[in-house]
Amino acid sequence: MAAYLIRRLVQSALILLGVSFITFFLLYVLPADPVRQIAGRSATAETVENIRQQLGLDRPFVVQYARYMGGLVQGDMGRSYLQKTQVAELIWSRLPATLLLMAGAIICELLLGLTMGIVAALRRGRALDQTLMIISFVTVSAPQFVVSLLLLYVFAVRLGWFPIGGYGTFAHLVLPALTLGILGSGWYSRMMRSSMIDVLRADYIRTARAKGLTRARIVLRHALPNAILPVIAMIGIDIGIFMGGIVVVESVFGWPGIGQLAWQAIQRVDIPIIMGVTLVSACAIVLGNLLADLIAPLIDPRIRLR
Amino acid sequence: MTLAEATMDAGAATSPQVPVLRVEELCVAARTEGGLKPLVQDLSFDLRKGETLAIAGESGSGKSITSLAIMGLLPQPAVRVTGGSIRFDGHDLTRLSEADLRAVRGDRIAMIFQEPMTSLNPVMTVGAQLAEAIRAHDPVSRTEARRRAVEALRAVRLSEPDRRMTQYPHELSGGMRQRVMIAMALALRPEVLIADEPTTALDVTVQREVLDLLRDLQRDLGTAIILITHDMGVVAEMADRVIVMRHGRQVETAATAELFVRPQADYTRALLAAVPRMGQGAPRMPVTTDPIARVEDVVVRYPLRGGVLGRVTQNVHAVEHVSFEIRKGETFALVGESGCGKSTIARALVGLAPHQGRIEIAGQAMEGLDPPALKAMRRRVQMVFQDPMAALNPRMRVGELIAEPLLIHGIGNAAQRRDRAADLMTRVGMEASQLDRYPHEFSGGQRQRICIARALALQPDLIIADESVSALDVSVQARVLELLKALQAEFGMSYLFISHDMAVVDNISDRVAVMYLGQIVEMGTHQQVFGDPRHPYTRRLIDAVPVPDPAHRRRPSPRLSAETPSPLHPPGREPPRVVLEDIGEGHLVGLPT
Numbered sequence: 001m002a003a004y005l006i007r008r009l010v011q012s013a014l015i016l017l018g019v020s021f022i023t024f025f026l027l028y029v030l031p032a033d034p035v036r037q038i039a040g041r042s043a044t045a046e047t048v049e050n051i052r053q054q055l056g057l058d059r060p061f062v063v064q065y066a067r068y069m070g071g072l073v074q075g076d077m078g079r080s081y082l083q084k085t086q087v088a089e090l091i092w093s094r095l096p097a098t099l100l101l102m103a104g105a106i107i108c109e110l111l112l113g114l115t116m117g118i119v120a121a122l123r124r125g126r127a128l129d130q131t132l133m134i135i136s137f138v139t140v141s142a143p144q145f146v147v148s149l150l151l152l153y154v155f156a157v158r159l160g161w162f163p164i165g166g167y168g169t170f171a172h173l174v175l176p177a178l179t180l181g182i183l184g185s186g187w188y189s190r191m192m193r194s195s196m197i198d199v200l201r202a203d204y205i206r207t208a209r210a211k212g213l214t215r216a217r218i219v220l221r222h223a224l225p226n227a228i229l230p231v232i233a234m235i236g237i238d239i240g241i242f243m244g245g246i247v248v249v250e251s252v253f254g255w256p257g258i259g260q261l262a263w264q265a266i267q268r269v270d271i272p273i274i275m276g277v278t279l280v281s282a283c284a285i286v287l288g289n290l291l292a293d294l295i296a297p298l299i300d301p302r303i304r305l306r
Numbered sequence: 307m308t309l310a311e312a313t314m315d316a317g318a319a320t321s322p323q324v325p326v327l328r329v330e331e332l333c334v335a336a337r338t339e340g341g342l343k344p345l346v347q348d349l350s351f352d353l354r355k356g357e358t359l360a361i362a363g364e365s366g367s368g369k370s371i372t373s374l375a376i377m378g379l380l381p382q383p384a385v386r387v388t389g390g391s392i393r394f395d396g397h398d399l400t401r402l403s404e405a406d407l408r409a410v411r412g413d414r415i416a417m418i419f420q421e422p423m424t425s426l427n428p429v430m431t432v433g434a435q436l437a438e439a440i441r442a443h444d445p446v447s448r449t450e451a452r453r454r455a456v457e458a459l460r461a462v463r464l465s466e467p468d469r470r471m472t473q474y475p476h477e478l479s480g481g482m483r484q485r486v487m488i489a490m491a492l493a494l495r496p497e498v499l500i501a502d503e504p505t506t507a508l509d510v511t512v513q514r515e516v517l518d519l520l521r522d523l524q525r526d527l528g529t530a531i532i533l534i535t536h537d538m539g540v541v542a543e544m545a546d547r548v549i550v551m552r553h554g555r556q557v558e559t560a561a562t563a564e565l566f567v568r569p570q571a572d573y574t575r576a577l578l579a580a581v582p583r584m585g586q587g588a589p590r591m592p593v594t595t596d597p598i599a600r601v602e603d604v605v606v607r608y609p610l611r612g613g614v615l616g617r618v619t620q621n622v623h624a625v626e627h628v629s630f631e632i633r634k635g636e637t638f639a640l641v642g643e644s645g646c647g648k649s650t651i652a653r654a655l656v657g658l659a660p661h662q663g664r665i666e667i668a669g670q671a672m673e674g675l676d677p678p679a680l681k682a683m684r685r686r687v688q689m690v691f692q693d694p695m696a697a698l699n700p701r702m703r704v705g706e707l708i709a710e711p712l713l714i715h716g717i718g719n720a721a722q723r724r725d726r727a728a729d730l731m732t733r734v735g736m737e738a739s740q741l742d743r744y745p746h747e748f749s750g751g752q753r754q755r756i757c758i759a760r761a762l763a764l765q766p767d768l769i770i771a772d773e774s775v776s777a778l779d780v781s782v783q784a785r786v787l788e789l790l791k792a793l794q795a796e797f798g799m800s801y802l803f804i805s806h807d808m809a810v811v812d813n814i815s816d817r818v819a820v821m822y823l824g825q826i827v828e829m830g831t832h833q834q835v836f837g838d839p840r841h842p843y844t845r846r847l848i849d850a851v852p853v854p855d856p857a858h859r860r861r862p863s864p865r866l867s868a869e870t871p872s873p874l875h876p877p878g879r880e881p882p883r884v885v886l887e888d889i890g891e892g893h894l895v896g897l898p899t
Contacts, residue, residue: 003612203424209379210419211439211490212412221438225429300429301474 098257108181117192140186236292360545433471539852705741751782
């Protein structure tokens, strides 16, 4: 177990190294010039060159990357070009909001998705199953901003149940978390449904029925733990998809998380922030997958980590 | 009177004359696009206390559907009872509500299934599954349920019952799992036990143990057993009476002794004639030609890795120092139980398993060949697998499937390949007009013929038949074996025939090697090995085979529950090596170690 963890953590570090290199390279070859953004339109060529030298952006790619990584291993993620604040500080102050949103969204998504999937599997081929699958199809294909605007309009503007935007209370959390949850639930319900249908056909379900167990016990005690295994692996992968959605949803709802930070930084080509947010997201994805892999053997004793 | 009250005085009311279960004119049908398709028609029988009634038949005979109908476990609404009744204890089971049926299931009528590997929930401990079955019907405490579960495990002669309670199904072997299933079924002392092919998926020595166990438990508990099986050997050993079914209808019902001596229906006669029996293999002329394949001191080991650096912690010793040769035109059989390494040897022979030692095909060593030479060598050896449906790509037409080996080796043009495929189809007893059909349009036996035709396409020197007839019904099996013999007479190729079925091997092979834990323990002509088995393991295997003759008296065998030793060893540790000694005329026997 310890050996497994060490190996996985070393792998994770290598993945993060790869991510940092690719992102840094893409930002380097990007035609947008961060110096122009800082200097402003009216700046003279001389000023521009000065700033460029100051930030070290005139140096070759390898030197720039080495300098960045050198800082990173000492815990220094650099300073924002425009705000002049430490990137680590910026991210750190916004991380709790994003983590809260993510937790809320995952809970919404699992509650909605798993329930829909289980119910659809038990009512397979009937009207309820078909209705639920149409709903899941709609949620999978709906764009994030459409869902968030729709929820905003109905529950905040027309009904006034929840605030339009901002951060602070539980009420603020509901709509953004629901938006992300609804969007993700489609995948989960489809996956849960097919997994559940497979499991319900299994021989051990027939054994459970032959024992004279009640239907509720067969579904909850025998089918569910087996059917949920592929879904757990999916949660790990899902964190990556979340990161994309969070950028949009945080902007729409004015949620002060790192998604919003990233969105602003991209518009201004604020490279240190973009790098910082990307690495933190990559960290989250890697850790999410690791966590999913660590949870799986708790449910399925056949899975051995080595 | 409610069902629960009925249970109370059921014991007193039941006498040997009154049937426990009475099935009357039962009809079961499946809803299909073309209307109702009957699966069981007008089936009637009585089951008396303490007796074993076998329902025998080939696939599609409706025997399993009958058992599911009794349990109320038909896959409704697609399949349902369309007529007749199942009387149990004053009630018609076909008319009971789901809740009332649930009270009967597991408590008074229990069932065990064919696949012990998949019939237990993989994520629950054995103990939890047993205790749950008890608590579903008896309102006892957890502790009491656990105590009774341990008792049930002890009753099925599982070693260390307390430890088994905390284990998961995957930690147990197939035979142990089937014992757990039996313990679960019998924990509540049901009046009726339905055993649906209970030993079909098990090795023959394990089958012997499970059959002995079922018989002992029945004697102690007086349970009436419905035994669903395709194996006439099992019928002869276990059953008091037999119902033979075919296409959903009852063909014949008789006392077991009567049925085997004087079968009335033509189908029963044909079925009994097709059953492979030990000692029926005609004495053959010894094959003295040159060897076509030679296996010398072959070792196959698979490393298991672990730790931070993925070091080898253990080796699976799949094949250990195996040597034999297969002569031209000969049928050489490898027999042994699952995990003995017989299939690994087949894989090594076609170059699919990395091995040490030397493998020669037609005088040419396989080791150190470059890829083109290896490909050329593969033309000489072809395989036929166990499951023909899995071995045929469902999206290819039969003609393409048969011609594919020719295509891979670049032989002929499209028209020539098609002619060859048409020719091969007729050789295996099918029609060339079926070339454009897909595999799913054929029956299991026909599919296996297609696989054989494909193996013949390259005119190989050696065909490896790995359990090729094991999944087929006996009547189909008999015809496929005849086909294999006829093709050998015509083309003169050799067979490596791999099987767990001793009777089939006895019938088809010239020479036989018996494998145990990766090593050959006995080898010789089929007369030597089957007529005069010397190694204790060979004897145990032969003794364990159920004999399709109710008059056959078996030597009382010790009730075993020993587990097969593991082929896993830490690196550097070698398992004890079996030394073969020639006891005369090439009959090799492993010396006791």
